[in-house]
Amino acid sequence: xxxxANCLKINWPKSDLIITSPPYKDKDGxxxxxxxxxxxxxxxxxxxxxxxxxxxxxxxxxxSRPFRVAMMLxxxxxxxxxxxxxxxxxxxxxxxxxxxxxLSEFVFMMGKGNPxxxxxxxxxxxxxxxxIKRWKATGGNDLKCGGNVWNIPYETVRNKKDKLHNDRFxxxxxxxxxxxxxxxxxxxxxxxxxxSGTTALSAKLNGMEFFGTELDEEHFKTATRRVSESxx
Numbered sequence: 001x002x003x004x005a006n007c008l009k010i011n012w013p014k015s016d017l018i019i020t021s022p023p024y025k026d027k028d029g030x031x032x033x034x035x036x037x038x039x040x041x042x043x044x045x046x047x048x049x050x051x052x053x054x055x056x057x058x059x060x061x062x063x064s065r066p067f068r069v070a071m072m073l074x075x076x077x078x079x080x081x082x083x084x085x086x087x088x089x090x091x092x093x094x095x096x097x098x099x100x101x102x103l104s105e106f107v108f109m110m111g112k113g114n115p116x117x118x119x120x121x122x123x124x125x126x127x128x129x130x131x132i133k134r135w136k137a138t139g140g141n142d143l144k145c146g147g148n149v150w151n152i153p154y155e156t157v158r159n160k161k162d163k164l165h166n167d168r169f170x171x172x173x174x175x176x177x178x179x180x181x182x183x184x185x186x187x188x189x190x191x192x193x194x195x196s197g198t199t200a201l202s203a204k205l206n207g208m209e210f211f212g213t214e215l216d217e218e219h220f221k222t223a224t225r226r227v228s229e230s231x232x
């Protein structure tokens with residue numbers, strides 16, 4: 001279910017996993033009050049021993065902002081388990097001479113209680129196959145942990161009408177979060193900042209239940225349409 005509402009003004013159901021991407025920029029509604037409210041409500045609604053994944057991008061003028069967000073999640077009670085770097089290999093080339101082009105975003109992996117994960121659900125094959133026998137943790141399989149650097153490109157948008165959201169991410173990103181969390185089918189995934197509905201779509205494709213909110217009417221319509229038109 002996707003609800004057209006301010007996430008802080010409605011009740012949230014108890015959830016098994018939260019995957020979200022709050023506003024990065026002031027013009028899109030970012031405030032510390034919003035983030036603190038989101039962090040506190042997330043901690044309250046999330047079941048014990050469960051995970052929250054928070055995607056947050058770089059900002060040229062506020063380089064510390066992503067980490068301030070992660071620290072506000074800590075203040076709400078979450079354990080900061082890891083920082084995943086999403087290498088998106090997509091950027092608008094810079095014209096100036098003061099910064100390098102940004103090819104990545106952060107995904108903060110936060111825990112309530114002591115959640116366990118399934119590392120090999122997003123594992124990668126060994127390049128050197130002799131390592132299969134050397135490392136017992138793999139159980140003799142040609143698969144190792146994919147680590148905390150995720151290379152997930154997405155297609156270049158050539159037409160404005162195809163750009164569903166300014167700060168979008170590919171379906172593969174929340175899909176990896178779902179797999180890594182090791183939650184069973186029909187678990188409830190929650191996203192208080194639905195945007196164009198990518199997390200909702202991933203939840204449906206992976207056999208999960210979903211609840212989310214979106215304040216912007218056009219994004220709400222887009223997300224609802226994407227999910228309703230998809231086939232699980």
